[in-house]
Amino acid sequence: MPSRINLLEIGAYLEDLRELPSIICVAASKIYRLTQRDALRTTGLLPLSPPFDFTATMSQRPKISVGPFHFFSTGIRISGKPSMEDWNGPLQFAIWCQRAGPWWIGDLINAGEDGFGEAFSQMCEGMVSTEMLSRYASVARRVPFENRHPNLSWSAHAAVARLAPPEQRKLLAAANREGWTSEELRVKARELKSGK
Numbered sequence: 001m002p003s004r005i006n007l008l009e010i011g012a013y014l015e016d017l018r019e020l021p022s023i024i025c026v027a028a029s030k031i032y033r034l035t036q037r038d039a040l041r042t043t044g045l046l047p048l049s050p051p052f053d054f055t056a057t058m059s060q061r062p063k064i065s066v067g068p069f070h071f072f073s074t075g076i077r078i079s080g081k082p083s084m085e086d087w088n089g090p091l092q093f094a095i096w097c098q099r100a101g102p103w104w105i106g107d108l109i110n111a112g113e114d115g116f117g118e119a120f121s122q123m124c125e126g127m128v129s130t131e132m133l134s135r136y137a138s139v140a141r142r143v144p145f146e147n148r149h150p151n152l153s154w155s156a157h158a159a160v161a162r163l164a165p166p167e168q169r170k171l172l173a174a175a176n177r178e179g180w181t182s183e184e185l186r187v188k189a190r191e192l193k194s195g196k
Contacts, residue, residue, distance in 0.1 A: 156180075
């Protein structure tokens with residue numbers, strides 16, 4: 001025989017369900033922070049305590065540590081006197097971030113605007129010039145992920161951004177093979193576009 005349905009229990013259950021979205025958000029945020037901390041720990045990129053807060057504003061100075069090198073949004077502080085060999089990883093990390101940064105920003109802006117509309121770009125106001133954000137987003141939207149060469153600069157990709165993807169692939173591969181500068185690539189892209 002089925003048990004009786006207690007309306008008070010259902011009411012309490014529904015009240016609990018109303019809180020569920022906020023509970024899930026808090027839990028997801030904690031899980032994300034823990035997985036990020038574990039990922040950083042396994043790669044040697046340990047955040048300083050307290051863990052990096054992704055909701056922090058730029059003025060709260062986010063920081064990441066790679067051994068004795070402490071990266072802030074405005075510079076680096078070094079603990080102790082690391083050996084010359086200790087400098088290799090942090091230097092490669094900084095160069096990698098510098099090269100990848102425009103792509104990350106452009107892809108994030110494009111995905112955010114695709115998901116949330118024009119209001120999303122207001123989140124970025126005041127962090128970087130509007131012109132630079134627009135340029136990052138434009139190049140990231142026009143140059144597909146599969147066309148991007150990690151050995152070439154972002155500027156090299158910007159030089160071919162107005163070309164069709166097959167032409168981008170052809171010129172980027174040639175630039176990579178021939179060692180062209182961004183300016184040389186820009187000239188070749190203009191010639192290809194004008195049909196010379």
